[in-house]
Amino acid sequence: MILDTGVVWLTIFVLGVFVGIEVISKVSSTLHTPLMSGANAIHGIILLGAILVTGTTDNNLALIVGLIAIVLASVNMVGGFVVTDRMLQMFVRKRPATKDEKDGPA
């Protein structure tokens, strides 16, 4: 039996909803802010989509719009992960907060 492609996508979506709720269901309110920020960084993966559409276009206007999308998406993804890491460093105790923090991704 071959599944309908649309149904496969819908299946992934529905299962994803349950997983998304389940994994964060036990979060303490202490971590709400970093969690929101980390989730925010994860949807920066739209960068992948932006690269794919920009890299396959021949239209000049589309290219410009695509490059803008890439800039915006990289700000979202990279900035999101770095800022989350900075926040989480505050929760690491037993050593003073160092100024020479390491960059996150990229």
Add this chain to the structure above:
Amino acid sequence: MPTWIQLVFLACGVCFILALKGLSGPKTARNGNLLGAAAAVVACLMPFFWTDLHLKHVPLIIAAIVVGTIGGVYGAQKVQMTQMPQMVALFNGVGGGAASLVALLELHDVVEAGGDAPWFNLAATAFTIAVGAVSFAGSVVTFAKLQDLMTSRPVVFPGLQYVFPIAAVAALVMGIRLVIAPHMWIGIIIGLLGLLVGLLLVLPVGGADVPIVISMLNAFTGLTVAAGGYVLSNVLLLIAGTLVGASGTFLTLLMARAMGRSVANILFGALKGGSTLGSGEASDRPVKSVTPEDAAIMLAYADRVIIVPGYGLAVAQAQHTLRELVDVLDARGIQVDYAIHPVAGRMPGHMNVLLAEAQVPYEQLREMDDINGDFKDTDVALVVGANDVVNPAAGTTPSAPIYGMPILNADQARQVIFMKRSMRPGFAGIENELLFDERTSLLFGDAKDSMGKLLNAVKAL
């Protein structure tokens, strides 16, 4: 798409799940975040290794990534911890904007190819364009509100309750129109309507509720990315977007519950009118003002002190001096705790981040439900730079914008010391009756300055 790349995407999707799981526990949070970052980087490298794709404009694409990366890292490193909420809002907004643009480009390809696409595909495209634009415009307004670029009070104008639904319905109609006959101009109109809806959605939201809106817009962007994944036939975008959309929605509900508000009330409460109780101006009613020396005596001879820290504390960078004060009081044998309201600061959990930065021991931070019963046995409640979270109007004045929000019961303490810069109302713009109570003493001045004086006065006793 080559099978190995599909498998890499699957692995990245699993990493995102583990990242979210890690982020919800204090010990695993940092590694969770790094895992998510690593997976995102690997995923974004894949198009460059996908030879059959014949990726064009590679130098330009890399240049754009570099520009965005520099911007993102600079913003993330530069931002003060107190300004974290608006930074998250901004990052979220640009992500939504990017998703909207990606969907417009995909629509362009479909139109070029003759407009022949499955209806569900076109519907997902319309959704991505619209909701991405809502998220972008809404986040920009949120940023402006938190950054004090505009008033943090609800902005309403006559006719708003009609304009908003009209814009929303128009976007929906245009979406249906796009499904029937796809055209580029319809896509652009949907985007513009989305911007308008985002603007009108967030303008009427009062300052104190903005954190919930940030979380909600975050979930919106997640769903946008999920729909974008469907449009581009990319499973990883679908998985990541769905995860963020679902967890973001759940987190929004958790936050709203912590504030005792419904999401609908937060969004549309101001539209019903009657929520603009506060005048935003200082009142001239009499209050009892004290010197740091008086306040020091009240603190030093108490048995039990609870500190209610607020955003003003962090803005003045007084949290380190406060910690010293607590150490001194502790050494005198006084039991001192910090009472942390779920939305103290500007976002849920924000105050924990700010106090952790000042190396306040985790055990002294007590959550609202845990400590609220202790106030009645407390000699002094020291409120530093907080206002709305101890405002009894939340329980007594149904017309107040914060009505229904659970508050810290500082009004039950035997004495209350308010450290305030001025008589200006709090972020929600409502006057606080507790300031005029006869058990309340006010210590005016910059929080860091007064805190230093208070510390010296306590040490001198």
